[in-house]
Amino acid sequence: MAVNEEALMWVEKYRPKNLNEVVDLHDIVESLKAFMRNPKTMPHLMFAGIPGTGKTTLALCIAHELFGPNWKSFTLELNASDERGIDTVRERVKDFSRYSRSGFGNVPFALIILDECDQMTGPAQTALRRIMETSSRTSRFILICNQSSKIIEPIQSRCAIFRFSRLDKQAMKDQLQCIAKKEKVNLLPEAAERIVDYSEGDLRHAINALQTAAAYKDGLIDEKIVLLVIGEASPMQVQKMIRKALFGDFIEARKTMYEIMGSYGFSGSEIIRQVQREIFKMSDLTPEQKADLSNVIGEYDYRLTQGANSDIQLSALLAQFAKFGKAIGETY
Amino acid sequence: MRNDLLWVEKYRPKKIEDIIGNEEAKATFIEWLKSKRRSKKAVLLYGPPGVGKTALVNATAKEFGFIVIEMNASDTRSEKAINEIAKPATSFIALDTFSTASKGNLLFLDEVDGIAGNEDRGGVSAIIKIVEESRVPVIMAANDPDIDKLRPLKKVCVLIRFQQIRIPLIIALLQKICLLEHVKAEFEALEKIAQNSKGDVRSAINDLQSISEENRVLTLQDTMMLSSRNKDISMDETLRGFFSSKSIVEASSLLSRSSVDYDDFLLSVSDNLPRRYTNPGELAAAYDFVSQADVFRGRIGTEHWHLLKYFFNALSEAASVAPESYKSFQFISPPIRIITLFWTKGKRTMLDGICGKIGAQCHVSHETAKHDFVPFVKSILQNQKSSPIASWFKFTPEEVDFLMKMNKY
Numbered sequence: 001m002a003v004n005e006e007a008l009m010w011v012e013k014y015r016p017k018n019l020n021e022v023v024d025l026h027d028i029v030e031s032l033k034a035f036m037r038n039p040k041t042m043p044h045l046m047f048a049g050i051p052g053t054g055k056t057t058l059a060l061c062i063a064h065e066l067f068g069p070n071w072k073s074f075t076l077e078l079n080a081s082d083e084r085g086i087d088t089v090r091e092r093v094k095d096f097s098r099y100s101r102s103g104f105g106n107v108p109f110a111l112i113i114l115d116e117c118d119q120m121t122g123p124a125q126t127a128l129r130r131i132m133e134t135s136s137r138t139s140r141f142i143l144i145c146n147q148s149s150k151i152i153e154p155i156q157s158r159c160a161i162f163r164f165s166r167l168d169k170q171a172m173k174d175q176l177q178c179i180a181k182k183e184k185v186n187l188l189p190e191a192a193e194r195i196v197d198y199s200e201g202d203l204r205h206a207i208n209a210l211q212t213a214a215a216y217k218d219g220l221i222d223e224k225i226v227l228l229v230i231g232e233a234s235p236m237q238v239q240k241m242i243r244k245a246l247f248g249d250f251i252e253a254r255k256t257m258y259e260i261m262g263s264y265g266f267s268g269s270e271i272i273r274q275v276q277r278e279i280f281k282m283s284d285l286t287p288e289q290k291a292d293l294s295n296v297i298g299e300y301d302y303r304l305t306q307g308a309n310s311d312i313q314l315s316a317l318l319a320q321f322a323k324f325g326k327a328i329g330e331t332y
Numbered sequence: 333m334r335n336d337l338l339w340v341e342k343y344r345p346k347k348i349e350d351i352i353g354n355e356e357a358k359a360t361f362i363e364w365l366k367s368k369r370r371s372k373k374a375v376l377l378y379g380p381p382g383v384g385k386t387a388l389v390n391a392t393a394k395e396f397g398f399i400v401i402e403m404n405a406s407d408t409r410s411e412k413a414i415n416e417i418a419k420p421a422t423s424f425i426a427l428d429t430f431s432t433a434s435k436g437n438l439l440f441l442d443e444v445d446g447i448a449g450n451e452d453r454g455g456v457s458a459i460i461k462i463v464e465e466s467r468v469p470v471i472m473a474a475n476d477p478d479i480d481k482l483r484p485l486k487k488v489c490v491l492i493r494f495q496q497i498r499i500p501l502i503i504a505l506l507q508k509i510c511l512l513e514h515v516k517a518e519f520e521a522l523e524k525i526a527q528n529s530k531g532d533v534r535s536a537i538n539d540l541q542s543i544s545e546e547n548r549v550l551t552l553q554d555t556m557m558l559s560s561r562n563k564d565i566s567m568d569e570t571l572r573g574f575f576s577s578k579s580i581v582e583a584s585s586l587l588s589r590s591s592v593d594y595d596d597f598l599l600s601v602s603d604n605l606p607r608r609y610t611n612p613g614e615l616a617a618a619y620d621f622v623s624q625a626d627v628f629r630g631r632i633g634t635e636h637w638h639l640l641k642y643f644f645n646a647l648s649e650a651a652s653v654a655p656e657s658y659k660s661f662q663f664i665s666p667p668i669r670i671i672t673l674f675w676t677k678g679k680r681t682m683l684d685g686i687c688g689k690i691g692a693q694c695h696v697s698h699e700t701a702k703h704d705f706v707p708f709v710k711s712i713l714q715n716q717k718s719s720p721i722a723s724w725f726k727f728t729p730e731e732v733d734f735l736m737k738m739n740k741y
Contacts, residue, residue, distance in 0.1 A: 007693075007724070008720055008721045008724035009693065009694060009705075009709075009721060009724070009725075011694060012693060012694055051700070051704070052704075056695050056696075060695065077695065079691065079696075079697040079698075080697075081697040081698070081699055082691065082697050082698050115695070115696075115697065116697050116700075204704060205704060208704065208705065208708040209708065211708065211712065212708040212711045212712050212715075215711065215712040215715040215716045215719065216711075216715050229708075229711065232707060232711060233707045233708065234703050234707055248612055250606055250612065250615060251606050254606070263738065264702070264703070264706065264707060265679070265680065265683045265702070266702065266703065270699060270702070270703065274703065300623065303623055303624075303626070303627050306627045306631065307623070307626040307627045307629065307630040308595070308598075308626055308629040308630040309595075309598065309599060309602075309626050309629070311599075311602070312598065312599070312602045312622060312623060312626045313623055313626060315602055315605075315619060315622075316616075316619035316620060316622060316623035319605075319612070319615045319616040319618075319619035319620075320616050320619070320620070322612040322615065322616065323612045323613050323615070323616035325612075326612045326613070
């Protein structure tokens with residue numbers, strides 16, 4: 001693994017730079033290598049999958065493989081959730097294909113990496129499809145999203161789609177140990193186990209947790225420190241809030257909600273998205289209960305976009321959870 | 333309707349002598365306006381609504397031959413708007429003095445306490461500048477002169493205080509109007525209207541007209557339908573009445589009478605709901621209505637006020653989920669507003685900037701940076717006082733400081 005001396009966040013420092021360095025994901029890597037042998041044949045690509053499974057990493061690897069150290073001159077990185085509307089995306093793509101040389105060596109195109117595409121609205125995606133068409137002579141797109149189902153059909157049909165599944169636990173543990181060794185910290189096996197359990201196949205999260213734990217104490221990471229770190233991170237707090245509500249303690253749940261908003265500066269809709277994510281992680285709920293709760297969340301998520309005060313909508317959601325928790329009281 | 337004209341318009345004072353009450357204030361004002369060498373170039377008339385401030389300015393101007401250039405709260409009064417309208421009005425003295433008996437312009441800024449913080453940015457200082465440079469009299473009117481942002485204005489103005497109009501004066505005026513409108517009214521009915529108005533002539537005339545629409549003969553009985561124009565139903569009072577109301581109609585009519593700020597009230601209801609409903613089912617049902625009310629509040633925004641009735645209705649339902657379980661309780665008020673308390677605009681911009689820098693280095697969106705990186709980066713910085721990651725992210729010292737102080741549990 002090549003170490004970029006400049007990067008200080010470990011997720012960047014140990015991010016693979018070319019396809020050979022990538023662990024796991026064998027099938028995807030092999031297909032991509034085939035494209036790399038004859039770049040002219042590379043179609044638009046779509047990477048779909050849950051966070052922290054290597055989508056952005058592979059996209060950047062491709063950029064490195066195609067263009068070498070000067071990859072930045074031939075690659076436009078955009079994040080759909082940061083750009084204000086499709087018009088800015090269009091402008092930036094247009095400017096990019098106008099001013100960058102379209103191609104390098106035997107690669108006849110420049111690369112456009114568009115992250116979090118599923119955040120784009122339907123009309124925006126239709127516009128994107130048009131952009132892809134008009135600039136296809138000079139550029140290739142790599143579209144990255146969490147759910148390919150949220151991408152309109154015409155775009156899907158123009159891309160080779162690769163699905164990224166949850167990373168293997170053992171592979172993640174190996175990766176963490178490998179990093180720990182390079183950083184000269186002693187990562188106890190049970191501590192690694194904890195981090196991997198908590199990260200739910202999200203390697204980025206796992207590495208961030210590892211680095212944070214390493215900052216607590218020099219040289220040694222044990223289970224206690226890991227628990228401390230993940231307890232402070234927002235997913236644990238969100239779970240705490242959900243559990244309090246489901247136990248019927250509305251007032252405490254709401255207090256936790258205020259703590260989360262106050263400490264992390266999350267907006268109402270960010271919290272509600274996290275609630276949705278955490279609900280599906282909770283193993284003590286049945287699939288039916290999760291579905292029921294998800295329906296409730298959906299309703300308040302919508303109201304949040306319409307309403308004036310996000311904390312009222314979140315309070316109302318927690319009140320529904322408290323009622324729900326009482327109804328399933330015997331089993332929960 | 334017998335007459336299309338609102339009586340408050342129809343009987344608006346045309347001459348100074350038509351204005352009732354506040355004799356001393358009137359005299360001071362007229363003397364100020366008449367004097368050739370004014371000690372201060374501007375005057376601030378202040379006092380409760382409906383006591384004749386605007387009427388006095390208009391009537392006086394008419395009698396003395398000034399042209400009134402008026403701006404009031406409904407116009408935006410940003411610095412730019414003020415300069416566009418007020419500047420020309422104050423810098424030329426009566427161009428048309430030849431054709432009329434005009435003595436020139438007179439700038440009248442009504443409801444200056446309504447200058448909003450944001451849209452009317454620079455408004456107060458622009459007014460002060462106008463006053464200083466003005467070659468014509470500047471008159472301002474306000475209800476509440478104690479507002480902080482008006483303090484600088486008070487230094488450059490002559491202050492003239494208006495008081496509530498005494499009840500007998502209002503009764504006499506109402507009698508005069510009844511006579512002209514051919515309404516036969518019992519003295520007790522007029523007395524009741526006058527008392528109800530709390531010294532606000534405009535509201536007294538409005539009330540008189542509203543109950544005379546149907547009756548040409550007014551009895552005390554007819555005035556009972558008048559809602560008490562209690563100007564100061566406090567937050568606590570409104571909350572108490574709201575939660576103890578027996579029906580949706582009762583709660584909703586209370587809301588339309590109360591003058592508490594809707595947004596504050598909505599948040600207060602939300603804060604107090606768990607105290608009112610201890611049963612989770614009732615609480616969930618009530619919160620659902622509050623949530624709907626909030627949705628209507630969102631749709632109303634700043635312009636669709638015709639939706640207010642739905643807002644009231646949804647909110648009222650929250651009060652009547654389980655009337656039988658009502659017990660009086662101690663209110664939390666004013667609303668907690670925890671979010672705005674913690675996350676001022678400055679802090680939010682700061683966090684946004686931090687997320688942008690993280691995003692640039694680690695190839696993630698702002699949002700991902702916010703929940704997948706900030707909590708960790710914060711912890712690292714808090715535990716390793718001089719961690720080199722701060723400079724790698726290119727954080728400014730302020731940003732590092734911000735992250736170090738970010739709330740710990």
